[in-house]
Amino acid sequence: MSQRLDLWGEAMRSLRTCRKCGWAGTGALCVTGESFGDGVELDCPRCRGRCGFAQYSIFTSDGDLSRVERAADSEVAPSSGHR
Numbered sequence: 001m002s003q004r005l006d007l008w009g010e011a012m013r014s015l016r017t018c019r020k021c022g023w024a025g026t027g028a029l030c031v032t033g034e035s036f037g038d039g040v041e042l043d044c045p046r047c048r049g050r051c052g053f054a055q056y057s058i059f060t061s062d063g064d065l066s067r068v069e070r071a072a073d074s075e076v077a078p079s080s081g082h083r
């Protein structure tokens with residue numbers, strides 16, 4: 001049985017607040033900032049302040065954590081945040 005750890009989805013659904021300007025919204029409304037090996041920074045859409053971090057979802061096979069696939073690459077365009 002494969003299992004999906006929907007870390008990305010959780011990050012998108014969770015509420016974020018910006019300490020700089022007071023903006024509040026779900027992670028899905030944030031713009032993505034710097035990307036790291038296992039996730040991306042979430043930035044405020046208003047002032048680009050840091051709102052947190054979103055980790056990519058992880059898929060496991062038979063509970064084998066060494067077989068990890070990252071799913072969210074296609075969802076994260078480098079220049080996202082522009083509409």
Ligand SMILES: [Zn+2]
Nearest residue numbers: 018021044047
């Ligand atoms: Zn802000």
